[in-house]
Amino acid sequence: xxxxxxxxxLNLLLDGCRELxxxxxxxxxxxxxxxxxxxxxxxxxxxLTNIVEPEAVQTLHFLDSLTVVGALPTESLQSGRVLDVGAxxxxxxxxxxxxxxxxxxxLMEATGKKVTFLRHLVDHLGLSDVEVQHGRAxxxxxxxxxxxxxxxxxxxxxxxxxxxxxxxxxFLKTGGLxxxxxxxxxxxxxxxxxxxxxxxxxxxxxxxxxxxxxxxxGRVLVVVEKVSPTPVGYPRRAGMPAKQPIGV
Ligand code: SAH
Numbered sequence: 684x685x686x687x688x689x690x691x692x693l694n695l696l697l698d699g700c701r702e703l704x705x706x707x708x709x710x711x712x713x714x715x716x717x718x719x720x721x722x723x724x725x726x727x728x729x730x731l732t733n734i735v736e737p738e739a740v741q742t743l744h745f746l747d748s749l750t751v752v753g754a755l756p757t758e759s760l761q762s763g764r765v766l767d768v769g770a771x772x773x774x775x776x777x778x779x780x781x782x783x784x785x786x787x788x789x790l791m792e793a794t795g796k797k798v799t800f801l802r803h804l805v806d807h808l809g810l811s812d813v814e815v816q817h818g819r820a821x822x823x824x825x826x827x828x829x830x831x832x833x834x835x836x837x838x839x840x841x842x843x844x845x846x847x848x849x850x851x852x853x854f855l856k857t858g859g860l861x862x863x864x865x866x867x868x869x870x871x872x873x874x875x876x877x878x879x880x881x882x883x884x885x886x887x888x889x890x891x892x893x894x895x896x897x898x899x900x901g902r903v904l905v906v907v908e909k910v911s912p913t914p915v916g917y918p919r920r921a922g923m924p925a926k927q928p929i930g931v
Contacts, residue, residue, distance in 0.1 A: 693716060699896050703753065721803070721804060722740060729797075748779060760785075763787070765788050767791065768791050772797065772800060774839055788810075820850040836854050840864070848876060849918045850924055859909050885908065886908045888907045889906040891906060
């Protein structure tokens with residue numbers, strides 16, 4: 684497959700990766716070009732994203748996904764078990780997997796059409812060690828093979844912080860990290876979430892400002908380390924974490 688036949692040029696992504704210190708080889712560039720073309724194609728039939736213009740995809744989806752790299756330990760990037768909850772069209776999990784192919788990636792998504800896209804994408808990009816799961820985090824968190832099993836959980840656009848931690852922290856091992864993409868003034872959101880974070884076994888969050896070309900618009904990564912097990916009974920049944928957030 685040549686880059687040209689697979690899709691558009693990737694200058695913005697390449698510049699951004701250089702700024703972030705992320706090496707990206709030719710094969711990986713081809714995978715990103717193919718991802719961009721597949722997203723644009725499927726998005727005509729399935730509502731996956733409002734961002735489809737190739738240059739915007741490079742910055743607002745691909746590069747934005749890769750900003751988590753600076754927040755993660757090397758071992759996790761080399762061979763960690765990483766879960767993306769509410770993966771949608773694959774962000775941020777799939778771009779991370781393209782750059783770090785040693786990751787064992789789980790993609791969890793509640794909407795069937797998005798799951799169909801993700802399965803096609805994983806196959807089309809030739810990715811191995813990726814498990815795509817159709818379901819809600821509230822239910823899948825009780826699966827013994829997944830509860831307290833991941834080194835890293837990622838979430839972008841999933842929910843407000845209080846609900847988000849109930850949906851994600853149960854999947855982490857003690858010592859594991861949640862990295863959540865957020866934007867704007869989230870002070871109030873974090874204050875509200877403090878009780879939920881503690882109850883789910885998380886330490887007080889670390890905030891990392893995102894500094895990358897085209898992404899200097901108040902983006903932050905909220906990093907929460909899991910320091911104790913999540914009590915039995917959490918997450919509560921499907922819908923509850925968002926409908927009646929802990930501490931609200
Ligand atoms: N992470 C993607 C998608 C964000 S939209 C991105 O940043 O582009 C949020 C996604 O989470 C939706 O696709 C929605 O179907 C999914 N979702 C919401 N609640 C969920 C839950 N409880 N379990 C699993 N997926 C969920």
